[in-house]
Amino acid sequence: MAAINRDDVAHLARLAHIEMSADELDRMAGELAVIVDSVKSVSEAAGDDVPATSHPIPLANVFRDDVVGHTFTAEQALSGAPDSDDNRFKVPAILDEA
Amino acid sequence: MTEQNPTGISAETLIRLSAAQLAEKLAAGEVTAVQATQAYLDRIAAVDGQVNAFLHVNAEEALAVAAEVDAIRAAGGAEAEALHYLAGVPIAVKDLIVTIGQPTTAGSKILEGWHSPYDATVVERLRAAKMPILGKTNLDEFAMGSSTEHSAYGPTRNPWDLDRIPGGSGGGSAAAVAAFEAPLALGTDTGGSIRQPGAVTGTVGVKPTYGSVSRYGAIAMASSLDQIGPVTRTVLDSALLHQVIGGHDPRDSTSLPEPLADLVAAAKTGNVEGLRIGIIKELHGEGYQAGVENRFNDALELLKEAGAEIVEVSCPNFQYALGAYYLIMPSEASSNLAKFDGVRYGLRVLPEDGPMTIERVMGATRAAGFGDEVKRRIILGTYALSAGYYDAYYGSAQKVRTLVQRDFEAAFAQADVLISPTAPTTAFPLGEKLDDPLAMYLNDVATIPANLAGVPGLSLPGGLADEDGLPVGIQLLAPAREDARLYRVGAVLESLLEAKWGGPLLAQAPALGAVSLETQEAK
Numbered sequence: 001m002a003a004i005n006r007d008d009v010a011h012l013a014r015l016a017h018i019e020m021s022a023d024e025l026d027r028m029a030g031e032l033a034v035i036v037d038s039v040k041s042v043s044e045a046a047g048d049d050v051p052a053t054s055h056p057i058p059l060a061n062v063f064r065d066d067v068v069g070h071t072f073t074a075e076q077a078l079s080g081a082p083d084s085d086d087n088r089f090k091v092p093a094i095l096d097e098a
Numbered sequence: 099m100t101e102q103n104p105t106g107i108s109a110e111t112l113i114r115l116s117a118a119q120l121a122e123k124l125a126a127g128e129v130t131a132v133q134a135t136q137a138y139l140d141r142i143a144a145v146d147g148q149v150n151a152f153l154h155v156n157a158e159e160a161l162a163v164a165a166e167v168d169a170i171r172a173a174g175g176a177e178a179e180a181l182h183y184l185a186g187v188p189i190a191v192k193d194l195i196v197t198i199g200q201p202t203t204a205g206s207k208i209l210e211g212w213h214s215p216y217d218a219t220v221v222e223r224l225r226a227a228k229m230p231i232l233g234k235t236n237l238d239e240f241a242m243g244s245s246t247e248h249s250a251y252g253p254t255r256n257p258w259d260l261d262r263i264p265g266g267s268g269g270g271s272a273a274a275v276a277a278f279e280a281p282l283a284l285g286t287d288t289g290g291s292i293r294q295p296g297a298v299t300g301t302v303g304v305k306p307t308y309g310s311v312s313r314y315g316a317i318a319m320a321s322s323l324d325q326i327g328p329v330t331r332t333v334l335d336s337a338l339l340h341q342v343i344g345g346h347d348p349r350d351s352t353s354l355p356e357p358l359a360d361l362v363a364a365a366k367t368g369n370v371e372g373l374r375i376g377i378i379k380e381l382h383g384e385g386y387q388a389g390v391e392n393r394f395n396d397a398l399e400l401l402k403e404a405g406a407e408i409v410e411v412s413c414p415n416f417q418y419a420l421g422a423y424y425l426i427m428p429s430e431a432s433s434n435l436a437k438f439d440g441v442r443y444g445l446r447v448l449p450e451d452g453p454m455t456i457e458r459v460m461g462a463t464r465a466a467g468f469g470d471e472v473k474r475r476i477i478l479g480t481y482a483l484s485a486g487y488y489d490a491y492y493g494s495a496q497k498v499r500t501l502v503q504r505d506f507e508a509a510f511a512q513a514d515v516l517i518s519p520t521a522p523t524t525a526f527p528l529g530e531k532l533d534d535p536l537a538m539y540l541n542d543v544a545t546i547p548a549n550l551a552g553v554p555g556l557s558l559p560g561g562l563a564d565e566d567g568l569p570v571g572i573q574l575l576a577p578a579r580e581d582a583r584l585y586r587v588g589a590v591l592e593s594l595l596e597a598k599w600g601g602p603l604l605a606q607a608p609a610l611g612a613v614s615l616e617t618q619e620a621k
Contacts (some may be wrong), residue, residue, distance in 0.1 A: 004481060012480045016432060017439065017457065018473055019449075019465035032478060034536055039421035043490045046497035053499040055322050055352070056308045056552025057578055062351040076215040080443030091441055092454045 131164035131186025160230035208467030218315020235270030265295030290545025297520035297571020308552035312347030364582035371405035376513025389563025413505035422498035432479030520571030
């Protein structure tokens with residue numbers, strides 16, 4: 001497996017929506033390279049015949065009755081919002097050229 | 099702290115009672131819930147300036163709940179009869195679990211000042227049992243860490259040695275219980291965050307079977323691994339608390355449908371005769387501190403004398419467990435933490451210059467709101483899930499999970515309960531591993547397999563290490579849905595050890611001095 005480098009970290013940080021300074025990218029790339037190196041044996045542990053487990057105790061088809069349950073009022077839902085207007089969450093422009 | 103209350107029990111004595119002992123005294127009318135709650139609030143005021151276990155103290159509400167319990171008891175009749183056994187016994191709650199009426203921060207700047215509009219299911223159950231909630235306890239940010247040093251609100255200190263870590267991520271809950279600031283606490287355990295703090299603070303911590311306790315209202319780190327559980331001073335207290343918070347919850351689709359076994363009865367069984375207890379070959383010896391190994395061997399000797407059969411089992415795939423965990427956990431965390439984006443709640447930070455788009459606001463908010471460890475794990479998880487690496491990393495890690503489960507199945511065919519040290523070392527000094535994430539991760543080596551397989555684990559005090567005089571934890575593991583076995587074996591081992599020590603291990607902890615008023619008021 002390829003080692004993780006600074007460009008990878010910069011790309012991943014963009015995907016994860018975390019702004020990072022040049023110093024932070026350098027440091028993070030170094031730390032992650034060590035961590036990734038330490039976990040790479042995992043890819044050699046299991047053969048193709050071993051199924052993946054996504055959940056420790058499988059429970060299939062867990063549904064509730066299709067009835068209206070508890071819902072928050074608009075006031076409750078917006079109580080922690082950084083900004084709101086007219087019972088809606090308010091955000092800055094969504095498009096680049098606002 | 100030496101004041102006598104009207105019934106003659108000093109506050110100093112009161113705060114050292116186990117939850118079960120306190121419950122008995124409340125029921126017998128020897129002490130009131132208000133007296134008990136006030137004694138704990140006073141203790142918090144006196145020592146938390148040093149320990150920093152609490153992020154928020156909930157004095158007013160706790161005293162009101164205590165007064166309500168006292169009034170019901172005083173009135174007598176059916177309502178008094180119906181009071182829960184633990185009614186009036188105070189409890190602290192890890193600040194990853196949401197509560198109405200108190201802030202929930204998850205130890206992060208990104209949620210500073212946030213109030214949840216709903217209660218976690220476990221909190222609803224505490225309220226139904228009328229247990230006063232003393233406050234919210236410190237943790238590594240979003241429960242990511244093994245030392246509580248990754249909290250955005252400063253580290254919690256170990257009551258045994260204030261220059262050492264209390265474990266993590268639930269260092270606040272463990273330290274609060276160890277420092278007699280609370281008789282009980284709730285924790286969450288994704289890779290050992292209840293058990294490892296228990297080990298290094300000389301307290302009891304239980305990670306129930308996955309699905310045994312509802313996760314509804316626990317801010318998710320890794321949803322397939324997270325589990326809420328008890329943090330206490332005795333095994334019986336953990337069983338009592340597990341019984342309060344456990345059982346099916348329709349709001350958590352991973353909640354087990356069947357009712358809980360009688361865990362309190364299991365803790366009172368009183369014998370281990372004929373039980374097969376398996377030593378996991380891979381989870382002791384090399385890499386484990388000598389004093390940890392010695393106390394582990396003492397525990398085995400006691401169990402053998404009590405009539406248990408000690409067998410050795412091998413779990414060869416545990417060598418891959420840590421690696422698999424550090425792929426699965428960050429992958430799930432990177433997805434779970436995407437919701438902290440400065441739109442619906444919490445912090446919003448605007449970029450200093452350039453176009454003011456929502457994407458750039460998210461980038462600036464998450465840059466300012468998350469600490470280093472959270473960023474590391476989000477980036478690592480995003481990497482493990484990215485196209486081209488998914489099969490090699492996340493896919494392989496999920497296969498290892500199957501192998502770890504198979505190892506447990508094979509081990510439980512030979513043994514009823516498994517045993518190991520909880521952590522490879524005693525509490526390390528604050529700051530020692532802060533710049534070496536990998537060294538920090540290695541502390542979870544013995545606790546992680548249980549989370550990957552969903553099996554329950556309990557850590558109890560095993561004594562003090564010879565070389566540093568600090569607490570050592572003994573871990574017991576049982577098959578999924580067999581949590582009762584942990585309480586049965588744990589309670590027997592605890593009573594044998596306490597007979598040897600002449601009392602609880604925490605009685606040997608150094609006294610915490612009072613701090614200046616100035617420090618208290620700053621809290």
